[in-house]
Amino acid sequence: MIVFNQLESNVRNYCRSFPTVFKKAQGSILEDENGCKYLDFFSGAGTLNYGHNNPKLKERLLDYINADGLVHSLDMATVAKKEFLIAFAEIILKPRELDYKIQFCGPTGTNAIEAALKIARNTTGRHNVISFSNSFHGVTLGSLAATANAYYREASGIPTIGVTFMPYDGYLGSDVDTTEYLDKVLSDRSSGVDLPAAVILETVQGEGGVNVASFSWLRSLLKVCRKHHVLLIVDDVQAGCGRTGTFFSFEEAGISPDLVILSKSLSGFGLPFSVVLIKPELDQWKPGQHNGTFRGNNLAFVTAKAALEIYWQNDCFSASVKEKGTILRNRLEQIVKNNWEWDFSVRGRGMIQGLDCKDGDLASNIARKAFEKGLVIETCGSKGQVIKCLSPLTISEQELEQGLNILENCFTAAFRSAVAVTTMHTG
Incomplete structure (x- = not known):
């Protein structure tokens, strides 16, 4: 790790939790340069819903590259x-009776959060945005302002x-x-x-501690927004693309947001890719008003289309995610039951589940021991007190x-170990 310590910025983060040099990966398995293998319960923070180097997606990607398909093309x-x-319109939008324009950011x-906030402010003529406690929407200035955790906001410099x-x-x-x-104020x-x-909200707050909004609360929130002529933005960056068991995390609540953000697993292969889904009447951009060199990734278009065709043409994949989510939930609840006196709890939906240890040090100790035993898993929450299970959906x-x-x-x-320490101190 010497070269990373010498040459890479102090801002690096995950490598401190997983101190090894990874070399390759397949499916749900990571392998380091020494040949040690690790089960992945992290999935690139939700970027690899279909696993590492998914062979069906990789085949489509290699065929495209070998045919000299465009890699870069601006917009x-x-x-x-x-x-x-x-494919997105036919497989995702039309069956769900959703009508959106698609902006490539x-x-x-x-990047997509920034665009959505601009759209909301420009179309309504208002400046304020409502976000929520424990939210995380990104670390560029606009999205950072909507992120609740002071640790991230303090790094803005302004x-x-x-x-x-x-x-x-x-x-x-x-x-x-x-x-x-909210309605009152x-x-x-x-x-x-x-x-x-x-x-703006996440229906399941990942970084914030796997906090889950109930369907009734989401429906009530939409009513409040409609009453006051306020737009509703759903940040589905981590909870979307099947993580909760349906393609969009808000589907089962029966709501239709004005703007939806997708990224992370949208490409299906870990390739950078984000979009804003925009209700047509809100698509009031002038040409080039929000631009960038890397708007739309052609390699990601290829793998994203393949993922839609392979996994979302019917309900089979969605059903399997829900089944595995039930297995995951039941096992975590059994851990809580076996240690009932510590008041731990489980929360989540589908294949994003969290075990709240109430104590950040205890959660970090568990995650560290897990890595030593060959499991990559992270913690989240305001104090790092929640162990977040985020394995590939596959x-x-x-x-x-x-x-x-x-x-x-x-x-x-x-x-x-924690009990022994407590006993020693109290004894």
């Missing part, structure tokens, strides 16, 4: 773009402005409907909260059980 029309647009989720934070579902307790509070011209252009049930066995063993070991 010019290409065959790869045309075929992706047709810069290559990452935060004050972040234009966003008012409201309590997310459950933030004030399970018996408080925070959409009622938006209805009261003396509340001190300016009428916003938009409300993981086999055998691999899923294997990873959960490692996690449970490490949990037990860390738990016993």
Whole structure:
């Protein structure tokens, strides 16, 4: 690791949690330069829903490259773009009766968030945006302003402005409907909260601790937005593309957001790719008004189209994600049940599940032990207290059980260690 310490910036992060040099990967398995193999319960922070080097997607990509298909084209029309647009409309939008225009942004989720915030502000003529406690939307200035965690916002160098934070579902307790509070402050011209252009949220907050908004809360939130003529933006960067069991995380709630952000697993292969889905009446851009050199990745168009055709033509893949999500949930709840006296809890939807250890040090200890035993898994939450399970959606049930066995063993070991330390201090 000497070369990384000498030459790479201090800003590097994940390599500190997973201190090895990875060389190759396939499916749900990572392998380092020494030949050590690791089960992946991280998936590039949700970028690899279909696994590493998915062979079906790789074949399409190599065929395209070998045929000298365009790699870079700014926002010019290409065959790869045309075929992706047709596939996305036919396989994803039309069956769900969704009507959106598609904007290709810069290559990452935060680029698409910036574009969506511009759209909302320009079409409504308002400046304020409502975001939520424990939200994470990116680290460029606009998206950073909508990110709740002070650790990220403090790195901006200037004050972040234009966003008012409201309590997310459950933030004030399970018996408080925070959409009622939002409705109250938006209805009261003396509340001190300016009428916003938009409300932006993740239906499942990944970085924030796997906090899940209930379907009833989401429906109520949409009603509040409609009442006050406020746009609703759903950030589906991590929770979308099948992670919750449906392609969009908001489908089962029966809502239709005004703007939807997709990135991470949209390409299907780990290639940089992001889009904003825009209700047609909101697509008021003038040509080139929001541009960039890497708007639309032709290689990503190819693999994204392949992923749609292979996994989303019918409900089979969605059903398998839900089944594995149930296995995951049940095993985590069993861990909690076996250690009931510590008041741990499980939350999540589909194949994004979190085990709340209440203690960041304990969660970090478990994740560290897991890596030593061959499992790559991260923590999240305001204090790093939640262990987040984010394996590829294509993981086999055998691999899923294997990873959960490692996690449970490490949990037990860390738990016993914590008990021993507590006993020693109190004794």
